Amino acid sequence: MKKVNVVNLCGLALLLAAYSVLMLPALAEDSVVTGALSKKEQLGQSLFFDPGLSQTRSQSCATCHAPDKGFSDHRGEGVAAAVSLGDDGKSLGDRNAPAIGYAAFIPPFHRNADGVYVGGQFWDGRASTLTDQAEGPPLNPIEMALPDKQTLVARLEQNPVYQQLFTEVYGNDIFNNADSAYRAAADAIASFEQTSMFAPFDSKYDRYLRGEVSLTPEEDLGMTLFFSQQFTNCNLCHQLQSLPGSEQETFSNYEFHNIGVPENTALRALNAVQTPDEGLLAHPEVTDPQQRGKFKTPTLRNVAVTAPYMHNGVFKDLRTVVLFYNKHNSRKVSMQINPETGEPWQEPEIAENISLEELETGPGLDDRRIDALVAFLETLTDQRYEHLLASPQGLEPRSDP
Structure with a gap:
């Protein structure tokens, strides 16, 4: 580039x-x-x-x-x-x-x-x-x-x-x-859009790979969990290069999955859309019903500063997204509650073709490991956006240690 x-x-x-x-x-x-x-x-x-x-x-x-x-x-x-x-x-x-x-x-x-x-x-890949x-x-x-x-x-x-x-x-x-x-x-x-303005590869993670900064213990734990094949398997879908630590990793394999995202009912009340979003099946070249409800895996670059999340913006907070994935593997009652609503997680908008093989991997994570994953995802923020990262208390911008 x-x-x-x-x-x-x-x-x-x-x-x-x-x-x-x-x-x-x-x-x-x-x-x-x-x-x-x-x-x-x-x-x-x-x-x-x-x-x-x-x-x-x-x-x-x-x-x-x-x-x-x-x-x-x-x-x-x-x-x-x-x-x-x-x-x-x-x-x-x-x-x-x-x-x-x-x-x-x-x-x-x-x-x-x-x-x-x-x-x-686009979310359904319809523009090649x-x-x-x-x-x-x-x-x-x-x-x-x-x-x-x-x-x-x-x-x-x-x-x-x-x-x-x-x-x-x-x-x-x-x-x-x-x-x-x-x-x-x-x-x-x-x-x-192909210039380095759009892809500087200068996040804290990139600087860490170049030996310019150190990760905090929490960020380091999150990185271990992210690339682990025993705990989270995040890298099944969110790793493009063959090895962790590769340069110009974009944190997506760009494949399509139905991960069971619920309907954004509040949004539908505003925009008056009444039909389910069929995802990849809406692509004009795709006719296989097994692709219904699948959406392209997005990059995780700058994910901490580009809320809301999912194809329909149904989640506001990055930690909620990690908890949403974790609900498949945790038996704790508290992990079955959406913290943004205080209610149990809603049913998927499209209930078939869910990628359970990718989602149901490893043990459930406790709060400490959830926070560590979020901390690691924050390190994927381009340097010019780091001032947008909120502190844990949401009061002051966070700076590198």
């Missing part, structure tokens, strides 16, 4: 001003990178931050994938925070917007040698590549809500800066065909 330095925010603002944009999305100084971007990456960067790609010119890619928030959507509060608010200011989808850091490492959608579905963008994914939101009626490709291309063509960049990168005839120009815009965004 190409290394870059710092994006010139003034230059970015001028570029967007040339497009008659009235306001640049607020970005933390440390949420972007600066330096030598290629022309295609520069174009993709400008498009990524441009709210002119939405119907009311109020929403950009960065709106739902904020660089200063781990490329996740932190705009909403309460139940509405589970999913992104559309360009019209009222539409709510049914899935949590995935954080897109490290998304460049997701392989194209395919079936591996064992016939298992792997990869692709980053470019395919970037084509989706501008035309989605409950997202950026443009009526057609021609509308977006016409807006781009009206901007002399975009005219210059598009022709330099894609040729003088790029605007002669709306489909080609629209695809080029998506390709440029995908190119920007």
